Amino acid sequence: MTSLGKTVVCIPARAGSKRVKSKNLRDFCGKPLLSYAIENAKSVFAPSDIYVNSDSSKMLALAKSCGVNSYKRHALLASDNATGDEFMFDFLSNVHADTCVMLNPVCPLITPEDIRSSLVAFESNDCDTLISCCTTRMQTFCEGKPVNIDATGHLKPTQNNPAVSILNWAVTIWNVTQFCSSYSDGGSAYLGKKRFLFDIDPLHGVKISYEEDFITAEKIYASLRQSN
Numbered sequence: 001m002t003s004l005g006k007t008v009v010c011i012p013a014r015a016g017s018k019r020v021k022s023k024n025l026r027d028f029c030g031k032p033l034l035s036y037a038i039e040n041a042k043s044v045f046a047p048s049d050i051y052v053n054s055d056s057s058k059m060l061a062l063a064k065s066c067g068v069n070s071y072k073r074h075a076l077l078a079s080d081n082a083t084g085d086e087f088m089f090d091f092l093s094n095v096h097a098d099t100c101v102m103l104n105p106v107c108p109l110i111t112p113e114d115i116r117s118s119l120v121a122f123e124s125n126d127c128d129t130l131i132s133c134c135t136t137r138m139q140t141f142c143e144g145k146p147v148n149i150d151a152t153g154h155l156k157p158t159q160n161n162p163a164v165s166i167l168n169w170a171v172t173i174w175n176v177t178q179f180c181s182s183y184s185d186g187g188s189a190y191l192g193k194k195r196f197l198f199d200i201d202p203l204h205g206v207k208i209s210y211e212e213d214f215i216t217a218e219k220i221y222a223s224l225r226q227s228n
Contacts, residue, residue, distance in 0.1 A: 004123055005098025008049045009041045010071075010091055011063075013105050014078040015056035023208060024105050025058060029221050033208070034059060036108035038066045043112035044119075045101075053091055054078075071095065084190045089183045092176050100174045106208040107170035109221060114200050118171045121198050128178035129192020133165040134202045140164045165197045168205040 013024040013034050024034040034052070041050045051071045052063035055078035060070035071094075077087040092100060099122075101115070114132070122130040137158050140147040148162040149155075174192065182189035203224065206217050 003098070004119065006096065007045070007099040007101060007119075008051060008095055008097040009045050009101045009103060010088070010095075011037045011041065011050070011052045011103050011105055012084075012087065013037075013052055013054045013056070013059045014073065015054065015059070023214075024054075025056075025062070026214070028108055028214070029218055032062060033108055034062055034105045035066065037103045037105040038063065038068055040110060040112055040115060041101075041103055042066075042068065044115045051091070051095060053087065085183055085188055088174075088190065089180065092174075092180055097176050100176050100179070102169075102172040102174075104169050104171075104207070107168060107205060108208070109204045109206050109217060109224070110170045110200065111204060114204055115171055118173060118198055118200075121196060122173045125196045127192070127194045127196035128175040129195040130171070130173040130198050131167050131169060131191070131195060132171040132200045132205060133167045133197045134205045135163045135165050135197075135199050137161040137163050165199075167197070168200075168207050170200060170205050170207070171198070 011034070015022070025032045028036065038050065038052065047067045048069070050068040052059060052068060053071045053073055054060055055073045055075055060072065063070040071091060073087060074090070076082065077090055103115070118130055118132060139149045139158070139161065148164050178193065179189045182193060203220055206213070206220060208214055208217055
């Protein structure tokens, strides 16, 4: 069993998105995209334990209007060259916690139950890092090379293929002590040493990276609301 201890939420939302301009503030089904992560966090955690980590004054203002904390990220840690390891280490060096939950604002379809289930999985497994993912047994290639199939043999039934986990980072949980130790030792901690890949509903794990993803995610969101 992993003890959660003091737990904080980090919602990273930098201003300089390139593929979709200002996507974290863009309207998504009537509200800024960023607000969905904040609302999900508030459904599970106390507002005093939730931080929007951003270099954008507009996003930090949105955090304040939603009743959660703002963490001002240095511009160097919001550049195209800055790594997740770097901005998370900065955050965890300044905000006291035993466990950190990162909610990705570009995955607006996750639910509070997804977050709660992730916490249970993290606490129940001997891991220092939990990363949400979606798993497939579909025939998979990477740069033209087969990943989970033998391209020279007979095509097996899909269910017989090894599972491939696709990380969506909708929910990520770290043991803070281990993260900071790994970063200090080698500059790398984001993927963890003892990681647990946690499957979530593929519809909930849709990630908005490109313009067409907005259209897809909005259609799924509307459909999910109608079914509920």
